[in-house]
Amino acid sequence: MSLRLVGSLGRSALESGIAIVLGLTVGALLMLAFGYNPIRAYVALFAGAFGTSSGILESLAFATPLMATAITFAVGVRASLFNIGAEGQMYLGAIGATIIGGTVFLPPGVHLVAATACGMIFGALWALPAAILKIWRGVHEVVSTIMLNWIAFWFATFLVRTYLGDPERAERAIPAMATARYQVIGETLTTVIVAVLLFCIITTIVLWRTGIGFELRLVGDNPDAAKYAGVSISRAILVSFLVGGLAAGLAGASQVLGRPPSWTLYATLGNILNLGFDGIGVALIGRNHPIGGVAASIFYGGLLNGGRYMEYNVGVSSELVMAINGIIVIALAIPEILTIVRRRRQR
Amino acid sequence: MSRKRRLHWYVLGIFIIVFIVVVISQVGFSLSQLVETGILAMTPLALAAVGECLNEQAGTVNVGIEGIFLITAVSGVYWAEVFNSGLYGLLLGSLTGGLIGLVLGLTCIYGKADQVIAGMGLNIMGLGLNPFLLLAIWALPGIHIFSRDLMIQPAQLGTESGHFDISPVTIAAIIVAVLAYLLLNRTLLGTRIRAAGENPIALDVAGVSVARVRLLMCIVGGVLAGLGGAFMPLGWFGGVTKDISAGRGFIALAAVVFAGLDPLLALAAAFIFGFSEGLAFTVVVAPGVKEIVPFYFVQMIPYVVTLLILTAAIGGKRFPRALGKPYVRE
Numbered sequence: 001m002s003l004r005l006v007g008s009l010g011r012s013a014l015e016s017g018i019a020i021v022l023g024l025t026v027g028a029l030l031m032l033a034f035g036y037n038p039i040r041a042y043v044a045l046f047a048g049a050f051g052t053s054s055g056i057l058e059s060l061a062f063a064t065p066l067m068a069t070a071i072t073f074a075v076g077v078r079a080s081l082f083n084i085g086a087e088g089q090m091y092l093g094a095i096g097a098t099i100i101g102g103t104v105f106l107p108p109g110v111h112l113v114a115a116t117a118c119g120m121i122f123g124a125l126w127a128l129p130a131a132i133l134k135i136w137r138g139v140h141e142v143v144s145t146i147m148l149n150w151i152a153f154w155f156a157t158f159l160v161r162t163y164l165g166d167p168e169r170a171e172r173a174i175p176a177m178a179t180a181r182y183q184v185i186g187e188t189l190t191t192v193i194v195a196v197l198l199f200c201i202i203t204t205i206v207l208w209r210t211g212i213g214f215e216l217r218l219v220g221d222n223p224d225a226a227k228y229a230g231v232s233i234s235r236a237i238l239v240s241f242l243v244g245g246l247a248a249g250l251a252g253a254s255q256v257l258g259r260p261p262s263w264t265l266y267a268t269l270g271n272i273l274n275l276g277f278d279g280i281g282v283a284l285i286g287r288n289h290p291i292g293g294v295a296a297s298i299f300y301g302g303l304l305n306g307g308r309y310m311e312y313n314v315g316v317s318s319e320l321v322m323a324i325n326g327i328i329v330i331a332l333a334i335p336e337i338l339t340i341v342r343r344r345r346q347r
Numbered sequence: 348m349s350r351k352r353r354l355h356w357y358v359l360g361i362f363i364i365v366f367i368v369v370v371i372s373q374v375g376f377s378l379s380q381l382v383e384t385g386i387l388a389m390t391p392l393a394l395a396a397v398g399e400c401l402n403e404q405a406g407t408v409n410v411g412i413e414g415i416f417l418i419t420a421v422s423g424v425y426w427a428e429v430f431n432s433g434l435y436g437l438l439l440g441s442l443t444g445g446l447i448g449l450v451l452g453l454t455c456i457y458g459k460a461d462q463v464i465a466g467m468g469l470n471i472m473g474l475g476l477n478p479f480l481l482l483a484i485w486a487l488p489g490i491h492i493f494s495r496d497l498m499i500q501p502a503q504l505g506t507e508s509g510h511f512d513i514s515p516v517t518i519a520a521i522i523v524a525v526l527a528y529l530l531l532n533r534t535l536l537g538t539r540i541r542a543a544g545e546n547p548i549a550l551d552v553a554g555v556s557v558a559r560v561r562l563l564m565c566i567v568g569g570v571l572a573g574l575g576g577a578f579m580p581l582g583w584f585g586g587v588t589k590d591i592s593a594g595r596g597f598i599a600l601a602a603v604v605f606a607g608l609d610p611l612l613a614l615a616a617a618f619i620f621g622f623s624e625g626l627a628f629t630v631v632v633a634p635g636v637k638e639i640v641p642f643y644f645v646q647m648i649p650y651v652v653t654l655l656i657l658t659a660a661i662g663g664k665r666f667p668r669a670l671g672k673p674y675v676r677e
Contacts, residue, residue, distance in 0.1 A: 144657070147601075151651060320476075329464060333465035334454060
């Protein structure tokens with residue numbers, strides 16, 4: 001049993017590795033096509049991300065929200081849902097954290113917990129419409145979650161520009177108060193990473209050690225068997241969306257309460273934009289497992305962090321990293337990528 | 348839901364549009380501007396939705412339309428500048444879309460990839476590739492405005508007192524929808540396309556390659572989405588930006604679902620969704636309204652309308668039985 005587990009783990013890791021190599025190769029070809037030096041770019045990227053201790057701390061700070069948004073997608077896939085609403089749920093999470101963290105006075109400790117919880121609840125509430133539409137009307141979650149993402153984008157922008165705006169600086173929301181901030185570990189990494197890791201562990205326990213987790217996975221693995229066993233599919237869908245919403249809300253809150261130097265949300269949402277979409281690729285690299293997602297987040301957080309050095313040193317847009325992520329996702333969509341590669345090698 | 352009941356929704360939708368038009372003309376907004384913007388917004392949605400109808404009828408889903416929009420918007424402008432012609436921009440933008448459709452089709456049909464995940468990968472790739480290309484080609488982050496001469500000039504209809512502009516691409520989109528309908532329902536290839544989606548085994552037994560039919564439709568879907576993507580800057584906005592498609596690829600998907608894969612109904616759905624966007628644009632600039640309703644809420648209109656219509660009208664529609672499943676010969 002344990003040997004088989006190790007075998008399948010190794011296979012999963014190998015498949016992710018192949019997809020990553022493929023993504024980086026296509027990225028290099030793109031850079032060559034537009035006259036950049038890919039070797040210099042990647043050296044700048046990886047040296048910046050993992051070459052120094054401060055680089056590693058910064059990469060972990062980039063990884064923290066991705067660990068949470070990866071759960072949103074992973075928990076969806078486990079219940080055979082394609083929940084790509086982490087983006088919008090994360091915006092609302094950041095708003096929830098700003099409301100409590102920036103405008104309400106509470107004692108230290110309580111303030112931090114309340115602001116984090118409020119962010120998570122806001123995220124879950126924003127996941128609710130998609131869940132209800134799916135259960136009640138069968139509206140496909142790919143379309144409904146994207147529409148909700150855009151509505152959330154304009155709603156969050158509206159709030160930051162009006163009621164939650166920083167009176168001193170128009171371009172951002174009220175920063176979280178000192179009592180609502182996670183402690184800085186080093187660079188922009190804060191203890192919010194502990195909260196996120198805790199959430200990952202709890203999600204793993206819920207998915208693999210509880211009845212509702214079993215039902216959720218059964219609905220994903222074999223809906224016919226689930227129906228036959230009397231499992232409520234609606235309930236599994238609802239739980240999956242709510243856990244995903246809590247995770248995405250936590251991701252948004254983590255960027256307000258646990259990310260110096262701004263400790264707030266910009267009106268363009270520029271400091272949290274795309275963290276939800278990045279989570280999709282991270283979840284897939286982590287094979288839709290919360291713990292695998294942590295490992296994948298550290299890798300992808302490194303890419304995001306190092307991408308800035310790549311842009312600064314070589315002039316390549318740091319957003320190439322997202323294109324590479326897309327290619328990795330496409331590669332991971334192919335179920336037999338390992339077999340295909342092996343066959344090629346034997347030939 | 349039968350076709351008849353679906354028709355009720357369209358009647359209701361058109362009734363609502365007429366109502367809005369009457370209200371708006373009473374309040375004194377520019378009506379022609381509303382309709383002009385509406386059909387401009389309809390065009391990329393209709394092109395992509397009709398292409399996706401064909402694609403899905405043959406059995407493959409492409410949820411990566413947004414990604415195709417993002418990439419072909421840049422590619423269209425790039426080639427338009429290279430050849431100094433908006434028309435070439437449209438053509439090569441469509442070609443880029445076709446190429447992407449081909450690669451995605453190969454991945455899904457021969458690689459047996461999960462179609463939704465692969466399509467989402469394409470979307471993520473587009474989100475990254477678009478700003479990468481903007482910076483790589485024009486050395487400008489996030490936005491590029493090109494020469495007005497490259498814009499596709501609209502045709503003017505009507506009298507000199509109240510003329511009405513319509514882009515030739517819009518006319519092309521309407522023709523394409525009709526042609527797609529005829530292709531599906533009146534030709535041998537159409538029968539084969541529907542068989543590839545409905546009963547691929549039968550098609551295979553009849554000696555027709557399921558993979559080839561599907562791949563062809565992937566390319567067609569990509570070409571049409573690519574034309575829509577290139578149209579956005581070249582026929583509408585006059586510039587290409589980082590977030591140029593702003594969820595339109597998914598609104599096109601909603602139109603496809605709403606239409607139950609019928610190209611003509613997809614055209615109608617694209618009109619309704621496009622009209623809601625035209626409404627948003629009109630209301631944003633209308634005096635008297637922008638003081639009361641914040642701009643941010645007006646911006647939500649297209650997405651809210653899409654959600655509402657999808658919620659109201661979905662259910663009971665039949666999709667091809669083999670949709671989304673790779674065909675494996677037994």
